[in-house]
Every structure is written in C-alpha cells, then in structure tokens.
Amino acid sequence: MxxxxxxxxxxxxxxxxxxxxxxxxxxxxxxxxxxxxxxxxxxxxxxxxxxxxxxxxxxxxxxxxxxxxxxxxxxxxxxxxxxxxxxxxxxxxxxxxxxxxxxxxxxxxxxxxxxxxxxxxxxxxxxxxxxxxxxxxxxxxQPPAQPLLSPREAEVLSLLGQGLSVRAISTALCVSLSTAKTYVARLYEKLGASNRAQAIMTALKLGLLESS
CATH class of the missing domain: 3.40.50.2300 (Response regulator)
Incomplete structure (x- = not known):
C-alpha cells in the first residue's frame, strides 16, 4: 500500500x-x-x-x-x-x-x-x-419475547371485554362451563386481577385489549 x-x-x-x-x-x-x-x-x-x-x-x-x-x-x-x-x-x-x-x-x-x-x-x-x-x-x-396470553386466553379476554358472561363464553367457544371458568381464572391470574373489571382495565393498560 x-x-x-x-x-x-x-x-x-x-x-x-x-x-x-x-x-x-x-x-x-x-x-x-x-x-x-x-x-x-x-x-x-x-x-x-x-x-x-x-x-x-x-x-x-x-x-x-x-x-x-x-x-x-x-x-x-x-x-x-x-x-x-x-x-x-x-x-x-x-x-x-x-x-x-x-x-x-x-x-x-x-x-x-x-x-x-x-x-x-x-x-x-x-x-x-x-x-x-x-x-x-x-x-x-435474544429469543423473541413470548406473548403474555395464549391465543385462547386472548380470545377469552376479547369476549370478556364484549361483556359476555362465563356461561356465554363457554357457549361461544364450544367448551364446558368448567373449562370456561378455568380459562377465565387463568386469565385473571396472568393479569393480576380478581374480577372482570380489573382484568379489562389491566388489559387496556398493557395494550392487550382495544378500548371501544
């Protein structure tokens, strides 16, 4: 050079x-x-x-x-x-x-x-x-971040946000009432919520649910 x-x-x-x-x-x-x-x-x-x-x-x-x-x-x-x-x-x-x-x-x-x-x-x-x-x-x-909610849990959250009862959710998802209750309980646990209102508020803050 x-x-x-x-x-x-x-x-x-x-x-x-x-x-x-x-x-x-x-x-x-x-x-x-x-x-x-x-x-x-x-x-x-x-x-x-x-x-x-x-x-x-x-x-x-x-x-x-x-x-x-x-x-x-x-x-x-x-x-x-x-x-x-x-x-x-x-x-x-x-x-x-x-x-x-x-x-x-x-x-x-x-x-x-x-x-x-x-x-x-x-x-x-x-x-x-x-x-x-x-x-x-x-x-x-770095491995991609895992989503907080499973596809099924996200579906349950959406139905809760629409105002459906647990029984109505079981009908919409074609699952038993006990299975629907399990989904909802697991969803509440992940969101640190004890009821529907808390779950929806937390989901809105996390961007998991769009406000209507």
Whole structure:
C-alpha cells in the first residue's frame, strides 16, 4: 500500500459525495483518486485507480450498493470497503456484515467516525467494524419475547371485554362451563386481577385489549 491511502467515493447524493471528498481530501494520509454517483462506474473505477478503500453508499441510483460490495469483495480480497447508509437499522447492519465489507457507518455519523472507518478498512479489509455492532448482536441473539396470553386466553379476554358472561363464553367457544371458568381464572391470574373489571382495565393498560 502506498504511503497515502487511496480512496474512491461512490454516492448518488451529490452533496454527500462532495462533502466526503472534501473531508477525505483534507487529511494528509488520505487521497481521493476517484468519485462517482453510480455503482456501475464504481467497478471500472476500482479496476483503473486501484484504490485502497472504496466508500460506498447502500442506495445508489442504478444498483444496490450491497450487491456492488459483494461483487467487489469477491474480486478484490484486499480492497477496504466502507458502506454508508442513511440509518443504522439492525437488518442493514447485518446485511453489511454478511456482504464482506470492512466497515459500516451512517451518513449522520461524526466525521471522526467516518475517517476512522476508512483507515480501519485500509489496514483490515476483512475485519468488520461498526458502531453499535455489539448491541445489535445482543438483540439478534435474544429469543423473541413470548406473548403474555395464549391465543385462547386472548380470545377469552376479547369476549370478556364484549361483556359476555362465563356461561356465554363457554357457549361461544364450544367448551364446558368448567373449562370456561378455568380459562377465565387463568386469565385473571396472568393479569393480576380478581374480577372482570380489573382484568379489562389491566388489559387496556398493557395494550392487550382495544378500548371501544
């Protein structure tokens, strides 16, 4: 790698691209060797300028930035790729991770973070970094929350909210009266209620029942 880190910027937003090239150009260890708005041009530009780092927006006018990143990673194992996105939603972050890019930053990230991502990508092209990666991984590994009520209990709650008696509920659900009583008792227990009014009030507060 040359003394200066050679950078190509690919972003369909003219102002963002202008800002990035101006930001990078001010750094003594970084050098802009190409810029374009289009993913199709980026492939040829990488081949001709042989940059150390490609700064690439996810949303391009002609191509999907993630697809461009995957294609370039397959062809250039040592190319540093910094992927930009308008937001840092977990699904986009994990798609960036899976695409083989070196770093993921949002368009609203501080300039220091963008520059750090570029320098990271130049020396560790295959090592992924992103702000918020650890919390996102924790959220992904966390099992989905179990619903408070079973489908049957939710049905009983709805019927209670409609004003049906326990006997009417047993008829509506085609179950015995004792079974209906068991459903209602279990529902009260889960909601910490001792009667219909308390159960309905608690359910409304928890968003389990819509107010009519």
């Amino acid at each position: 040359s003394e200066q880190i050679k950078v190509v910027v690919v972003d369909g937003h003219t102002l963002v691209r202008f800002g990035l090239t101006g930001l990078v150009g001010q750094e003594p260890d970084l050098e802009i060797v190409g810029e374009t708005a289009f993913g199709g041009e980026a492939v040829g530009m990488v081949a001709t300028t042989q940059p150390d780092v490609l700064v690439l927006d996810v949303a391009l006018p002609d191509l999907d930035g993630l697809q461009v990143a995957r294609g370039l990673r397959d062809r250039y194992a040592e190319l540093g790729i910094v992927l930009l996105a308008s937001d840092g939603q977990d699904d986009i972050l994990f798609q960036a991770l899976d695409s083989g890019v070196s770093a993921f930053v949002t368009n609203t990230a501080p300039t220091e973070e963008v520059l750090a991502a570029i320098r990271h990508a130049a020396v560790a092209a295959t090592s992924f970094t992103a702000t918020g990666l650890a919390p996102a991984m924790a959220r992904r590994d």
